[in-house]
Structure formats: structure tokens, C-alpha cells
Amino acid sequence: MDLTAALDRENWADRRRIDVERGVLVGSRCPECGHRSWPSRSVCSVCGSAVSGECELSRTGRLLGYTRVSVPRPGIPAPYVIGLIELDDGVRLHAHVRGLPEGGATVPRDVVLVVPETSEEGPAFWFDAGDGNQEVGGGA
Amino acid sequence: MSLGVDVVGAGMHPFGRFPDAALKDLVRLAVVRALDDAGIGVKDIDAVFSANAMAGVLQGQEQVRGQSVMREVGIERVPIVNVENACASGSTALRQAVLAIREGSVDVALVVGFEKMFVGDLDRSLDALESAADLDVVAGLGLQFTAVYALRLQRAIAAGRISERSLLDATVKSHDNGALNPDAQHRKRFTAEEIAASREIASPLTLLMCSSICDGAAALVVAREGAVRVGTPIAIRASAAASGFTRTSDDEPPIAAVAAQAAYAQAGVGPHDIDVAEVHDAVAPGELLYYEQLGFCESGGADELLASGATAIGGRIAVNTSGGLCSRGHPTGATGIAQVVELVTQLRGAAGPRQSGRPRLALAQNSGGWYEGDSAACNVHILERRQPWT
Numbered sequence: 001m002d003l004t005a006a007l008d009r010e011n012w013a014d015r016r017r018i019d020v021e022r023g024v025l026v027g028s029r030c031p032e033c034g035h036r037s038w039p040s041r042s043v044c045s046v047c048g049s050a051v052s053g054e055c056e057l058s059r060t061g062r063l064l065g066y067t068r069v070s071v072p073r074p075g076i077p078a079p080y081v082i083g084l085i086e087l088d089d090g091v092r093l094h095a096h097v098r099g100l101p102e103g104g105a106t107v108p109r110d111v112v113l114v115v116p117e118t119s120e121e122g123p124a125f126w127f128d129a130g131d132g133n134q135e136v137g138g139g140a
Numbered sequence: 141m142s143l144g145v146d147v148v149g150a151g152m153h154p155f156g157r158f159p160d161a162a163l164k165d166l167v168r169l170a171v172v173r174a175l176d177d178a179g180i181g182v183k184d185i186d187a188v189f190s191a192n193a194m195a196g197v198l199q200g201q202e203q204v205r206g207q208s209v210m211r212e213v214g215i216e217r218v219p220i221v222n223v224e225n226a227c228a229s230g231s232t233a234l235r236q237a238v239l240a241i242r243e244g245s246v247d248v249a250l251v252v253g254f255e256k257m258f259v260g261d262l263d264r265s266l267d268a269l270e271s272a273a274d275l276d277v278v279a280g281l282g283l284q285f286t287a288v289y290a291l292r293l294q295r296a297i298a299a300g301r302i303s304e305r306s307l308l309d310a311t312v313k314s315h316d317n318g319a320l321n322p323d324a325q326h327r328k329r330f331t332a333e334e335i336a337a338s339r340e341i342a343s344p345l346t347l348l349m350c351s352s353i354c355d356g357a358a359a360l361v362v363a364r365e366g367a368v369r370v371g372t373p374i375a376i377r378a379s380a381a382a383s384g385f386t387r388t389s390d391d392e393p394p395i396a397a398v399a400a401q402a403a404y405a406q407a408g409v410g411p412h413d414i415d416v417a418e419v420h421d422a423v424a425p426g427e428l429l430y431y432e433q434l435g436f437c438e439s440g441g442a443d444e445l446l447a448s449g450a451t452a453i454g455g456r457i458a459v460n461t462s463g464g465l466c467s468r469g470h471p472t473g474a475t476g477i478a479q480v481v482e483l484v485t486q487l488r489g490a491a492g493p494r495q496s497g498r499p500r501l502a503l504a505q506n507s508g509g510w511y512e513g514d515s516a517a518c519n520v521h522i523l524e525r526r527q528p529w530t
Contacts, residue, residue, distance in 0.1 A: 012276075037386065039276060045386045064513075065298065067290035068343040069282060074263060076282040082342075084291050084513055090388055092512040094283055094291075107298045123280060 005050035006042040015040050016054060018124055023115040025125065027091060029055035038091045061087035062108040063129055066097055075121065085111060085127055096123045099130025145241045146373040147523065149178025149361030150481040155325040155469030157258050158355045163195060163205075164212040166357035167254050170474075171213050174359035178368055180248070182213060185361075187246045188220040191233035191253035192473035193508075197268040198259050209254065226272040227285075227422065228508030229253060230358070230476025231519035237362045238379040238521075247367045253478070254357035255471035265353050269472075272509040273516065286350050288510050289423040290342035296429060297344065301440045304344060307425040308332040309446055311349045314424035317453060317460060318467025320494040323478075325354050325469030350423045351470035358477035360484075372488045377501075378406035378522035384511035395518045396420075396433040396505055403503070403520040404435075411435030414522075415499035416458045416486045418479035420507040424466035427451075427459055434505060434520075458496035461486060476506035480521065487525040498529040 016026040017039050027038035032049035041051050066083035083097040086108075097111065111127040151173025153166045175181060190206025201208055206220040225232040230253035237249040257265050269284060296302040312332055318324040330348055338347040361368065362376070380402035382395040393401075404410055411434060419430040428442040436457055437445040445451060451459040462468040462482035465475060483502035485491045502523040509516030 035388070046388070065291045065295035067287050067294055067345075068340070069284070069287050069290075070340045070342065071266075071282075071284065071286075073266065073282040075280065080282060082281065082283055082287050082291070084295070092387060094278065094281060094512060096281070107295065 001048055003043060003050045005052050009042040009052065018115060019056065020115055020117060022056070023113070024059055025057045025113065026054050027057050028053065036089050036091050038093055057091055058088035059113040061085050061111055061127070063097060063111045063127065064108055066100065066105075066107065083111070083127065096126040097129055098126050099128045105129065143242050143244060144365030145238050145376045146363055146365050146526070147360055147376060147480065147484050148363045148368040148370045148373055149174040149180070150484045151175075151177055151359045152323045152478060152481055153357040154323040155354050155356035155471055155474070155478070159258065161256075161355065163199060163201070163254055163256055164209050166256060166355060167209040167252060167359075168213055170254070170357035170359040171250065171252055174250070174361050178361040178370060180361065180368060182215050184248055184368075185215055185218060185250045186248050187218055187237070187240060188215060188250045188252065189223060189233040189237045190220055191223045191229035191251070191477065192255060193224055193226055193229045194255060194257065194268040194472060197271065198256065198264065206252075215250070225517045226508030227420070227470070227472045227475060228506050228515070228517040228519055229473040230478070231504065231506035231521065232381070232476070232517065234360065234362070234477060234480060234521065235379045235381055235519050238376055241362060241364050248361065248363045250359065251362055251477060252357065252359040253474035253476060255473040256355045257353045257471060258355055262353070273511070284342070285422050285510070286345055287342040289426050290345045292429055293425055294344060301432075301442070302428050303443050306428055306443045306446055307344060307349065308335050310427055311335045311424040311466065313446070313452060314421065314460060314464050314466045315348070317494060318463025320492075321463050321468055324463045324467055325352070325356075326463070326467045345423050345425070349425055349466065351421075351465040354469040354471040356469055356471035356474045356478070358474045358481050360477055360480055373526050374484050374487050375524045375526050376521060377409070377524045378403035378520070380406060381517075381519045384509065384514055384516040386511065387513045394433050394514050396430060396507060396515065396520070397435070399518045399520040400434045400505065403522050407522040409501060409522065414457055414501050414503045416461060416483060416496050417503040417505070418460055418462060418464070418482055419505045420475075421460060421464040421466055422470060424464065427464065430505060431459070434503065453494055453496045455496070458499075461491065461494050461496050472508075476504070476519065479504040479506060480523070483523050487523060489529070500525050500529075
């Protein structure tokens, strides 16, 4: 398999991970098998082909699971919610989640990416679980 | 045919908070006890496999960690391999020793794991723990291992595979067992009500369900079969490893299942042959997830297996007789080795009030770090008592 294209990959620091203007995450797409990754890769973990360029990822996805964390960290006041999200194009990532109903919510449920235009403090992006979701009790 | 490998010595520095003990002190006790247990001296050691996860961040000893502690106990000149694989560092070091002995280049190896997580600065300890993942992805997220396990358990609860009641019952069992272990960090029993009422860490987990900051060390002497004569040699029948991967579907088996299947195949046994197991319950209810992944029960059968008492001391397959990570303690680099110390003690019939019958086969599962939805590293070892019980 010809991996030489990976030699010419932009350096890690020069690859975008977020497009704030367009409000999307930017990853990569394997030209051979179509597998998408975030952050970008230089070689596809599914088929082993060299990966080049960048790819905008879906703004919508499903929250597969979540936890409300009660231990504050520097710059992250508690409580906050971390979720495991699967985007519509298959990419999985951990991210902060906002807008879940008080007292718990069922999963999976739809979430939408939010990229704030100015991010003085806090995460560079999060997923909103409020829009278009029925508020349902139970769960954890 | 590869050479047989035995555990011939085991030793621990108790797990807990030891402000007056340096890394050298933790290691000294564990190593001297293991050597004494094997009836050998330091000059009998051909190679050292040294496990530590966080001394670079926590003590500034980024390099030659093994050499820096081995000199305290007079072990020099022989090869010392430094192993870091997050919370799976200990079992990763053990696996390197097994491979070296099987291959024939080492007769007697010392495997040691150590960690000193109490450094008077909780944020620094938490930063060190958070580095068990790709920092380019998790930095600033506040994703601790407690949250990682909380996410996995919340999904299992939401899918109806595990009940919230089992989270409490598994934790009661963990503390019951830890209370019987003189080397355990937490040796106090708690009721389900007390566990539920302790403060929330990451929903659905409360404080008493979670392993905590801990100091400790554990050591094993591992030798080619017959190289060191001891009363009750314990054979290492299988040593299997897997690493994390970019998960695209829940249909893909978790890496603990991948490593376990490889270990069962290596040993020529199945999950129902195992008599006693130590599993990586970084949070006590995590053992419920591993019942499924290690094949101790079918998917959705963890509640029933726990409630049946089969995994309690004296049960058909006793799990975490030591108290597990939550109660025995989880000084990261030492954990995988402490699991094997406990299993060796059980297989010898020397576990005192926490002895679980007369076991022949034992399994240790040690995981570390995380990807999106699974661990970054996992090793499974299967041990067997060579002698029949009399």
C-alpha cells in the first residue's frame, strides 16, 4: 500500500480541527474507504490507506451516553455534563453536553453541535441536547 | 513449544497513603518481600520489568524510573526495562517478563510496579490521571477515569443490561472484601444506603464507588518452570494483550473481550473454568461490565450473576477477593501486579479470611487509558496452581 502521501501531510499544528466561522468540526476522510476521523489522521485506521485533505463533519448526531461530573477542574466549574457522541457520519467523540433536562434524560437522543464565535473561557465547542428533544425523565 | 513460566514469589507494600515513604521505600518493601517469598536474593535476578505510570509528572522522575528504585535494593547491571501503559502498566510489564522467559533469554525476572499519587496537590494528581488519553483530544474536557466508567455504566443502565441496584451491591461486595485484606487502602464495610448517600462524583457514581488517589507497590518473581524451587509454583498459562482502537460500532467487541478470548485460547480453557478473578474495577460497579466482557455471563446477565453470590468470596467464580481497585486501592503502576499477587495468594490457599475455596485457575484483567468508548490498553493473564489440592 502506497503511504508516501502521508509524508507530505500538513503538520499537526497546521491542520484545523474546528471552523469557527462555519460552526463545524473539521476532520479527515479516507479517500479509499470513506471512513471519517476527528481529529484528522494521516493514515486511515480502518483500511490503512494514506489520508490527505480535510473534511467538514456532521453538525448533528446522537448522544450515546452521558455523565454529570461533580468534580470541578481548573477552568471547568462543576457540575458539567460529558457525553459520548456519534455524529451522523459515524465519528465518535467525547464532548461537553448542554441542555439536557434536569433529573436525567433517556439515550440515545439527538444533539446538535454548538461552536461559539468567541470562546474566552470554557470549551471551544459543545453539543446541545435541548433543541427538538422531548424532555423525558428517568435514566441515570 | 515455548518454555513454561511460573510465579515463584509475590510481595506487596500495603496500598494507602504513606506521606513518609518515597518511591524507593514503597519498592523496597514489595521487592524484598517477593524475593524472600521466592527464597532467592537480588543476584539471582536476570532482568527487571519495572512498571510506573505517573512518576514523570508527579515526582519529576521522567526517565530511568526502574533503575532509580532498583539501586536502592542492590539490583544493578542486569537489564531493566521501564514500562508505561497507564493503569495497565503493571500487567504490561508482567507480559514482557513472560515473553522473555518463554523465549529463553531470561530465567528469573523481577516484575515490579509502583506509584505514589499523594503529592500534596490534588490538581497535579488529577492532571496526571487525565493524561491517560490523547491530550490533543481530551485537554480541557475534564474527562477523568471516573467519568469514563460513568459513561459506560450509564449506557449499560439505559440499555437495560445493568440495574442501578447492582451498582450498589457490587460496591458493597468490594468494600466487604477490602475489609478482609490487610494490604488494602480502604478496609471499612459500607451499606448500600451509605454508598448511595455518599457524594456524587460522576452520575451514576458516588464517592464510595470510586477508586481514589493511592500510594503502593507490588512485586513478583517470575521464573522459567523449575528454575526456582518453591513449595507451590503457580503457572502462567496465558498472557494476552490488546490496545484501543477507533470504535465505529457497538458491535465491535471491547478490547477486554478481545484480550480475554486470546488468553482463553492460549490456555485452552474457557471462562467457566475460572475459579477466581481480579478485574479492573477502577470504579467498583465496573466489575459488572467485565463479567460480560470476560465471558463470565451472557450480555445482560451481570445483575443475576452478582445477585446469585457466584462472584462473592466462596462463590463459583470469586471476583476481586482483594477488594479490587476501589477498596484494595489503585496506585496505577502497581495495580496490575497487585492483582496477580492476590491471585497467587488465593491459588496457594493463603488468603486467610478472604480465601475463596480451593481454586485451580485464576484470571487477571488489567486495563488502562481510554479511547472514545473503550480502554487504550488491556492485558489478561491466566494462572494455574500446578499442584493438586490435597
